[in-house]
Every structure is written in structure tokens, then in C-alpha cells.
Amino acid sequence: MQTYNLKHLKELESEAIYVVREVASQFENPVLLFSGGKDSIVCAHIARKAFYPAKIPFPLMHVDTGHNFPETIEFRDKFIKEIGANLIVASVQDSIDQGRVVEEKGFNASRNGLQTTTLLDAIEEHKFDAAMGGARRDEEKARAKERFFSHRDEFGQWDPKNQRPELWNIFNGMKQFGENFRVFPISNWTEMDVWQYVLAEGIELPPLYFAHEREVFSRDGVLMSTSDFIEQKEEEKNMKTTVRFRTIGDMTCTGAVSSEADTLEKIIEEVAATRTTERGTRSDDKRSEAAMEDRKKQGYF
Amino acid sequence: MNNDPNTYLDMELLRFSTAGSVDDGKSTLIGRLLYDSKSIFEDQYEAIEQSSKKKGEEQVNLALLTDGLRSEREQGITIDVAYRYFATPKRKFIIADTPGHIQYTRNMVTGASTSNLSIILIDARKGIIEQTHRHTFIASLLGIPHVVFCINKMDLVDYDEATFERIKKETEAFASKLAVKDIHFIPISALKGDNVVNKSENMPWYKGGTLLYLLENIHIGSDHNHIDCRFPVQYVIRPQTDEFHDYRGYAGRIAGGVFKPGDKVVALPSGFSTTVKSIDTFDGEVEEAFAPMSVTMTLEDEIDISRGDMIVRENNQPEVSQDIEVMVCWMSERPLQLRGKYAVKHTSNDARCIVKDIKYKLDINTLHRLEDEKDIAMNDIARVSLRTTKPLFFDAYQKNRVSGSLIIIDEATNETVGAGMIVG
Incomplete structure (x- = not known):
């Protein structure tokens, strides 16, 4: 007898494709955040699968701290060309030059925290109403509480104690003007799932x-x-x-x-x-x- | 742990939920599953070890691992649903970890909505209590196919077989009144590790498997509906390129049944009949598609189909109606308004509705129908009649959890305020 049972990677892939298609349907102007890391590469791969044979119907955006590994940027440009997507680069250096943020000083100085301002400014500038990203719940304990569709107020803030309940796979992307969503298609993947998927799909990293x-x-x-x-x-x-x-x-x-x-x-x-x-x-x-x-x-x- | 990469490639995925408070040993049980299956990392363990010491606790408090928000750690309670992940060489598991008190019913309902299995903890010293009834009922209402009752703290009743048998018998009598299909009982001690991952030497009278054995082996292949073909159209794919000039594909996730090229189908609501031409994926055409696959369907005839429509088999169609009876779990601090208007999301369909009638509120501890109570507040469960602005295509929730579920949204705040299970 034929059994109808998806193995875990196929089920996770199917769930992620469903989420990405839901974003394209429920939002007018979504964007996929792309860092050149493996999780965002997997998300871009999923997006490509979700709309095939059409192209990905939204741009990818890199929030660039200017402190990248050169290998990442080289890979990013090659990858974008290959999948035929649009890339927007939002630059932390620009935010510093415009006086929007002040660079940290000292031995542990990092531009990581400054990315938030650049990201929020870019969301506002391009009027994005949903920003997808490759964050996973298994990464970190606060992320374990994230929804697939995570509502942000007009300041881009997350209110963890007052999140919308998320039932079944029915996603509520309704919002007031000026608010937006963060969406995490691979929420349910673990580090191991990502690596297995990269191997199974032959994804270049x-x-x-x-x-x-x-x-x-x-x-x-x-x-x-x-x-x-x-x-x-x-x-x-x-x-x-x-x-x-x-x-x-x-x-x-x-x-x-x-x-x-x-x-x-x-x-x-x-x-x-x-x-x-x-x-x-x-x-x-x-x-x-x-x-x-x-x-x-x-x-x- | 097995380090051969290939053994991890083809596993089944089991989603289960747990409900309970610290007193029930729920966090200890999850901690035990994660710890004994080597899914807690050293740096995570060291971090909670330090936090436990800072708070002056003697033992490492495994609950700190699951309580992710600052306010939860401060208050020592689980507020929200948290998702945990672990894998054994046999299966990958997703745990929806939810609080157990009555004021968090909505969180339990949320966690249960995506689960194939529910673990319900019973304290061996206390036996069945109100909370047991509530958790079992929620599992039944949310259509969870498998329920595992863990009779916990067996070490505190001297691993007594008679105690276990008595609780088992009482629970069976209670559960027989509910729509739970598959139930199991395991005597455990989460604290001591009896029958969680390793078989207990203290209970030779128990001949069944451990909890982990059950989680790894329980048959989940039939948990989706593979009989009634339902394909909610999510997105229409039109590449408009030279190569795919006339391509028009209907993208979506199969909600039930098995679709094959050549199948005679009907598109709802138009009622036009056609034939499935192909079922496409990025990796090529497939011979058949079943739940929960995400695919793209092309049809032989050019008919007008858009998001919210549903493709079904000619000889097996869902209910089509604007009058819908639902069991609703209310999730908002603003009570349900009789005659109130709300937005509704059902599969890929959007509509508005009016609450025509509140039939009864359910006492979820006793399952009594309170027909005179019309005030439906947060965490209440009630039977209501909805009238929608346009027909929805649906099945009874107990028949199909995808085409039988809907959410209710407050149009003023855009918040999800109700979870609805359609009564057939």
C-alpha cells in the first residue's frame, strides 16, 4: 500500500514555501533580508522554489555594516545574479555619515547594534510592509517565542508579552498604516535541518x-x-x-x-x-x- | 549520539505539545527529554547553572531553559508558548511548550493547534484533578490524534502499580466521553528519569515502552486527511516570460486528499469543472500530491481562479455556506460581542462575519453546557453561530483540521481574538 508521509526536510520545506507565498499574498511590498549567511541563502532558495517558474516577486535587501568578510560580498553578488533577483543594499556607513547613529568605540566596538537603525530607516524609505528573514527559534531563547508573522509597531518594536496568538497555519498579517511585520519562514528549522537541507538540495555556500x-x-x-x-x-x-x-x-x-x-x-x-x-x-x-x-x-x- | 550524516536525512517529524505548570514537573520532564537525548548544549547548561546559582537554587533549574522572556524568568512561570526542538536518530521533534493554568487556556489552544500528540501530566499523588479534565478536553477539541498521559512522580508513591492502574482506569472512563482517538499511559518519574528515556528498574510490573520510545515509534502516517481532496488556492503564478508565456499555475498547500494529473476537479465557488493538467514543483512535475505538500497545479481549461478559491474533486465536495457553527476559544481581553462584526480568515479565504448567536458557554472543567451564560471572555470556550459575508468552503474540524479551522480578527485592532473549530 502506498503511504503518504513526508519526511522532515520536505515537510519543513513545504511549510516554509507556504509562509513565503502567504507573505507575497498578504502584503503589498515585502522584502527578503539577505545577509549572505546560510539561513538567508536557504530562505532565498525557498523563495525561488515557491514562485517557480516565475521569478521571486520581491527584492532582497542586505543591511551592510561595511565590516563584512570580503568572501560574503563576493558570494552575495554572484548568488543574486544567478537567481536573477533585485538587491537593495542598506548601508550602516550611510547612517553613520548622516549622523543617524554613532559608532561604538573600544575593543569590543561593533556595528551590529547600529544595524537596527539602518534596517528601520530602509523599511521606512522603501515602504516595506513585511521583512522576511532567516531567524530560527532554536537559535536563542527569545527567538523561541517568535511567531512566524511577527507584528511590529510603527517604531519597529517587538512586544513579546502581547503577541498575536498564531493558530494552525492561518497567518494574520492585518495591520494599521505605518506598522509592519517581520516574517520568519524557517522558524521551525534547527541548525542541523539547515545543513541537511543544504546538502540534500546542493545549495552553494x-x-x-x-x-x-x-x-x-x-x-x-x-x-x-x-x-x-x-x-x-x-x-x-x-x-x-x-x-x-x-x-x-x-x-x-x-x-x-x-x-x-x-x-x-x-x-x-x-x-x-x-x-x-x-x-x-x-x-x-x-x-x-x-x-x-x-x-x-x-x-x- | 549517532554521527552518521545519512541517518539524519530521512526522519519523520512529530509535533507535540505539553501543558502544565512547574509543580506538575512539566519543565523537569522537558528538561529530562532534552538532557537525556543530549539536546542541551554545554553553553546553554552552563548559562542556566549560573542563573540558578545566582537565584540561590540548589539544583540546576531546567525551567530556565524553556522560559525565554525576562518576565518569565523573573516570575518563574511560563506565560507564552515556546517551541523546543530535539532529534533522535529516529525522529525530529517540535515541542510546543505551554503553561497549564486556566488563565492560559488560549496559549494551550495555540500550542495544541499544530500538534499531532499531546502529553498530559498527572501527579500520581493527586490523581485526576480539574486540570487533567481541562487539558484532555483541549486535546480533544483541537483534534489532537494521540494523547499520552504521563503519571508522574511515581517515586513519591513507592512506584505502586495499584495507584497507576487506578488513575489509568479513571482517566479512561473520562476520556471515553471525548473524541480522543488514541490514548496511552506511562508511569514515570521525570525527576529520577524513570521511563522517560530509560526504562525504569523500579517498576518491573510496567511492560510498556518509555515515553521517548513511544514518541519515536507512534504511527503518525495517518494524521493528515488523505481522503477528501481539498486544495485552497494561495497564490496565482504567472511568469509572463517568453519561455512560460501562457503559464498559469495555482500555488498552494494541499489541505486534504491525494491529487493526481488527470483528476476531474471542480473550482469553488465558480463550480466550473476541469481536469488537473500537471502538478509542478521547482524540482519537476510530480505524479501525486498530498497534505501537507506545497505545490503548483495547472489545469486543462482556462477558468477564472484566484486566491481564496478551492479546488476539490467533483464527487467529494466540502460544505459551502455562509452560516457556520463553531466552537470558539476566545483570546482577547475584549469580550465576544453578540451581533458584533469581525474579520475571518479561513484557509486562504478572507471574509467578514457577524456573531448571530451564542448557543452556550462550556465549563471546560466539567464539560457542562452553560446555556444561560452569554458573556464570553478571554480563555472561554463557547459554541457560536456565525454568518459570513460570502460562502466559505469548509469541513468539520474533526474531519479536517485545515479546512475545518478559522480565526476571528477584531477589525478595530487587527488582533486575532478567536480560534474557531467548525462543527459539522
């Missing part, structure tokens, strides 16, 4: 994710790539070693891990055996116990 030799220094137990964007303390000595990145944010807040995993198969093996969370290499989450919740309330993605 930036080389940063695979083990390579790099000049790094150690800070608070995390290996940081040396770059012009980070001021090193005297005792932080450079060393060359084989590393890979589990997440890709900007160079000032994304640490590497020692790894020999240079193929997807080896990465999956490593992810299965690993005993620390993916965002453990992200210094932006470690500022306090509620660092993510606080940033999200202000409008962070």
Missing part, C-alpha cells in the same frame, strides 16, 4: 563555512579573524590555524571555531557531535542574559 587556514586571535575563548575593523589588545597574539565559521555576521562580532570540516558531510558530522550552540561564537548575544530580547524589542531582526 560562502567558503567561510568550510574549514580553511586563517589568521586569528583569541578573545574570551572565541577565535576572531584579524581585520582592520577590530582593535586588538596587546596580549591578543595572532596565530594561523584551520577554522570555520558556524554563523556569519560581520567581522567584529563573529567568531570562528577550530575545525577540520571542509565538506558538507564533515560539517554535518561535526554539528551532530558538537556540544555548544551555534550562537556561542556571537559576542553580540553575550552582552547580557536578555541581550537578544532587548535588541528585538528595539526593532532588531
Whole structure:
């Protein structure tokens, strides 16, 4: 007898496609946030599948801190060309030049927090009413409480205690003028699901994710790539070693891990055996116990 | 843990919900499942270990792991639904972790709405209490196919078989009055780990499997409706390129049944008949499509179909009506208004409705119908009659959880204020 049962990756994919199509239907002017990291690449891949044989009916937007790994930008431009999508770049440098934000100073200076202003300004400028992103609930405890359709007031703020209930797969995208939504199509995916999907679908990723030799220094137990964007303390000595990145944010807040995993198969093996969370290499989450919740309330993605 | 990448590629996905408060041992149980299946990471564990110490608690408080919001950690309670993920080499699991008190009924309903299985905790010392009735009823109302009663804290009743059997018998008698299809009973101690992941040596009289064994092996292949063909059109795909000049595809997620190219179908509400030409995906055409697949359908004839329409089989059609009877769980601080007008979302369809009648409010602890009570406040469950501005195409919720569910939206605030299960 024929059994009708989807395996987990197909079910997660089907759910994500459903969410992306729902966004295209319920909103007038949506955008897909694209950082060049694996989660946003998977989201773009899903969007491509959702509307095939038509093109993705909304633009992609990169909130660019100006402190990217050069590999990310190279990959981004190639990827966008390949899928034939429109790319908008919202620049944190522009926000600094316009005096909208002030750059942090010191050893732990990062433009990560400044992204929020740039993102909110870009949403306003382009009149986007929904911004999709690749955030996952398994990443972080505040994100575990997120809805697929996350309502934001006109200041872009998240009100975690007063979220709309989300029942079945019926999404409520109704809003007042000036308000907008953040939408997370791969909410239910884990880090492992993403890697398995990348392998199963043959999705190309930036080389940063695979083990390579790099000049790094150690800070608070995390290996940081040396770059012009980070001021090193005297005792932080450079060393060359084989590393890979589990997440890709900007160079000032994304640490590497020692790894020999240079193929997807080896990465999956490593992810299965690993005993620390993916965002453990992200210094932006470690500022306090509620660092993510606080940033999200202000409008962070 | 098994590190072979291929064993993780083809797993089934089980979504289950838990309801309960700290006293019930719910957080301990989830913590135990995550911890014993090695799904808690070292840095997560260290972080909650530190927080526990700061608060002067002796043991590492696993509830801190599930309570994600600052206010929840401060108050030591679960307020909102949180989603947790873990996997064993057999299955991937999504837990909808919800609070258990009556004032959070709406959160339980939300968590239950996407679950195939519900875990209900019973304290072995207390037996069935009001809360057990409520949780079982919510599972039944939300059409959860499998319910597992975990008789917890068996260590505190000396692992006594008679206690377990007595609670089991009482629960069976109660559950037989409800529409729960598949029920199981497991004696456990979440704190000591008996029968959660590892088989208990303290209860040799229990011959069944552990909780994790049940979660890994319970048959979930029949949880979707594969009989009644329902395809709500979500989005119309028109590439308008040279290559796909005349392409017109209807994109959506199958809500029920199995569709194949060549099937005679009818489009609702127009009633026009046609034949399925192809079922397309990015990866190529498929021979058949079933719930919950997202696909794009093309049809032999050019007929006018848009979002909100539904493609069904000629000889098996849903109800088409503007008068709809629903069990509603109210979710808003503003009470339900008799004669009030609301927006409605049902599958991919949008409409407006008026609340024509409040038939009764349900006492969800005793299941008594309170026919004289017309004040429906937050967390109440009631039977109401709706009249919609246009016909909806629907099935009874107990027959199909997709085509049988709707949400009610307050048009002034745009908030989701009601969850409706259509009564057939």
C-alpha cells in the first residue's frame, strides 16, 4: 500500500514555501533580508522554489555594516545574479555619515547594534510592509517565542508579552498604516535541518563555512579573524590555524571555531557531535542574559 | 549520539505539545527529554547553572531553559508558548511548550493547534484533578490524534502499580466521553528519569515502552486527511516570460486528499469543472500530491481562479455556506460581542462575519453546557453561530483540521481574538 508521509526536510520545506507565498499574498511590498549567511541563502532558495517558474516577486535587501568578510560580498553578488533577483543594499556607513547613529568605540566596538537603525530607516524609505528573514527559534531563547508573522509597531518594536496568538497555519498579517511585520519562514528549522537541507538540495555556500587556514586571535575563548575593523589588545597574539565559521555576521562580532570540516558531510558530522550552540561564537548575544530580547524589542531582526 | 550524516536525512517529524505548570514537573520532564537525548548544549547548561546559582537554587533549574522572556524568568512561570526542538536518530521533534493554568487556556489552544500528540501530566499523588479534565478536553477539541498521559512522580508513591492502574482506569472512563482517538499511559518519574528515556528498574510490573520510545515509534502516517481532496488556492503564478508565456499555475498547500494529473476537479465557488493538467514543483512535475505538500497545479481549461478559491474533486465536495457553527476559544481581553462584526480568515479565504448567536458557554472543567451564560471572555470556550459575508468552503474540524479551522480578527485592532473549530 502506498503511504503518504513526508519526511522532515520536505515537510519543513513545504511549510516554509507556504509562509513565503502567504507573505507575497498578504502584503503589498515585502522584502527578503539577505545577509549572505546560510539561513538567508536557504530562505532565498525557498523563495525561488515557491514562485517557480516565475521569478521571486520581491527584492532582497542586505543591511551592510561595511565590516563584512570580503568572501560574503563576493558570494552575495554572484548568488543574486544567478537567481536573477533585485538587491537593495542598506548601508550602516550611510547612517553613520548622516549622523543617524554613532559608532561604538573600544575593543569590543561593533556595528551590529547600529544595524537596527539602518534596517528601520530602509523599511521606512522603501515602504516595506513585511521583512522576511532567516531567524530560527532554536537559535536563542527569545527567538523561541517568535511567531512566524511577527507584528511590529510603527517604531519597529517587538512586544513579546502581547503577541498575536498564531493558530494552525492561518497567518494574520492585518495591520494599521505605518506598522509592519517581520516574517520568519524557517522558524521551525534547527541548525542541523539547515545543513541537511543544504546538502540534500546542493545549495552553494560562502567558503567561510568550510574549514580553511586563517589568521586569528583569541578573545574570551572565541577565535576572531584579524581585520582592520577590530582593535586588538596587546596580549591578543595572532596565530594561523584551520577554522570555520558556524554563523556569519560581520567581522567584529563573529567568531570562528577550530575545525577540520571542509565538506558538507564533515560539517554535518561535526554539528551532530558538537556540544555548544551555534550562537556561542556571537559576542553580540553575550552582552547580557536578555541581550537578544532587548535588541528585538528595539526593532532588531 | 549517532554521527552518521545519512541517518539524519530521512526522519519523520512529530509535533507535540505539553501543558502544565512547574509543580506538575512539566519543565523537569522537558528538561529530562532534552538532557537525556543530549539536546542541551554545554553553553546553554552552563548559562542556566549560573542563573540558578545566582537565584540561590540548589539544583540546576531546567525551567530556565524553556522560559525565554525576562518576565518569565523573573516570575518563574511560563506565560507564552515556546517551541523546543530535539532529534533522535529516529525522529525530529517540535515541542510546543505551554503553561497549564486556566488563565492560559488560549496559549494551550495555540500550542495544541499544530500538534499531532499531546502529553498530559498527572501527579500520581493527586490523581485526576480539574486540570487533567481541562487539558484532555483541549486535546480533544483541537483534534489532537494521540494523547499520552504521563503519571508522574511515581517515586513519591513507592512506584505502586495499584495507584497507576487506578488513575489509568479513571482517566479512561473520562476520556471515553471525548473524541480522543488514541490514548496511552506511562508511569514515570521525570525527576529520577524513570521511563522517560530509560526504562525504569523500579517498576518491573510496567511492560510498556518509555515515553521517548513511544514518541519515536507512534504511527503518525495517518494524521493528515488523505481522503477528501481539498486544495485552497494561495497564490496565482504567472511568469509572463517568453519561455512560460501562457503559464498559469495555482500555488498552494494541499489541505486534504491525494491529487493526481488527470483528476476531474471542480473550482469553488465558480463550480466550473476541469481536469488537473500537471502538478509542478521547482524540482519537476510530480505524479501525486498530498497534505501537507506545497505545490503548483495547472489545469486543462482556462477558468477564472484566484486566491481564496478551492479546488476539490467533483464527487467529494466540502460544505459551502455562509452560516457556520463553531466552537470558539476566545483570546482577547475584549469580550465576544453578540451581533458584533469581525474579520475571518479561513484557509486562504478572507471574509467578514457577524456573531448571530451564542448557543452556550462550556465549563471546560466539567464539560457542562452553560446555556444561560452569554458573556464570553478571554480563555472561554463557547459554541457560536456565525454568518459570513460570502460562502466559505469548509469541513468539520474533526474531519479536517485545515479546512475545518478559522480565526476571528477584531477589525478595530487587527488582533486575532478567536480560534474557531467548525462543527459539522
